[in-house]
Amino acid sequence: MHSKTTPLSIEGQSWNEYTLKNDNGMSVSFLDFGGIITSIVTPDKDGNFENVVLGFDDYKDYLNNSNYFGALIGRVSGRIANSTFSLNGKEYQLPENEGKHHLHGGPDGLHSITWQVELVETATSTGAVLYHTSLDGDAGYPGTIKYKISYTLTNDNAFTIDYEAFSDQDTILSLTNHSYFNLTGNLKETVLNHEVKLDASQFIELDQELIPTGRLLPVTDTVFDFTNGRKLADGVDSGDPQNKVASDGYDHFFVFDHKAEENVVVTEPTSGRKLTVKTNQPAMVLYTGNSVDDSCTLKERQSEKYLGVCLETQSTPASLNYPGFPSIELAKNEVYRHTTTFTFSTLS
Ligand code: G6D
Secondary structure (H helix, E strand, O other): EEEEEEEEEEEEEEEEEEEOOOOOOOEEEEEEOOOEEEEEEEOOOOOEEEEEEEEEEHHHHHOOOOOOOOOOOOOOEEEHHHHHHEEEOOEEEEEOOOOOOEEOOOOOOHOOOEOEEEEOOOOOOEEEEEEEEEEEOOHHHHOOEEEEEEEEEEEEEEEEEEEEEEEOEEOEEOOOEEEEEEEOOOOOOOOOOOOOOOEEEEEEEEEEOOEEEOOOOOEEOOOOOOOOOOOHHOOOOOOHHHHOOOOOOOOOEEOOOOOOOOOOOEEEOOOOEEEEHHHHHOOEEEEEEOOOOOOOOOOEEOOOOOOOOEEEEEHHHHHHHHOOOOOOEEEEOOEEEEEEEEEEEOOO
């Protein structure tokens, strides 16, 4: 187990890249800027260690990261319709950064701040704690938030993100990480041949602007039924209106049933890689990179549509407008706790 720190100078800004490495040779690298995960290196079935996430080749591109590659997301992941919400009878106006809507915490969200990082080694893990304080009114949100986010890698090839946050006022908060996974290794091909299994029997319907309509749809007898495993390619030309709305793919909030051992299992047949996800969150956005075009120069190659799949565990801002959805409210002095573990293995 060990870690290293690499100082960087990016467009005059001083960043650091941290690399956590376990005894099996698996590594996770990330920046203090945006908490951005720049690479995760894992073995395939033949022991070839390759990168399994999308990341820029030139790190200055993270300053204009409209795909949010690898980034921490907040204060609120997803879309807040019309960039407004009310809390305790008060109306709040947030910056509009996708049409009239507020996406992923706005232009100055957590993806764009530089975190204070402390490396942490234990007998069984190597990791880091990322700290930040966001002041009352930051990006239009109420409450001063103290964040403490931990990245931890163990010798089980498990990478855990623990999010803790604390507010001095009632507010809203829903954090996630926006890594794009690609288990082929070094981005050999798109993720359309990945098989995904989800412990989820419902998902939220989206309108043409990708805003939740308030309806929970059953997955039964649709290409949204991942309960027994399904290729992501099924969502490309299904003709299902909900795939069409998402630019011929998935970009949807699946509500976990929390009945299965694992919430998510992703496998890739050629490499034999397997990724399982366990989380305490009520749901997850499954996003197949439908808006990724060929304009990004990544470490291994140019980007393209469907090159990565995002597994964004979270609650939903739809709860601001519809009853019955997992809430994103955080009461004054309540501690926000979100933990998600990504475990990498190979098919036996
Ligand atoms: C697109 O609709 C998708 C979002 O879900 C994603 O997070 C973003 O691109 C990066 O807006």
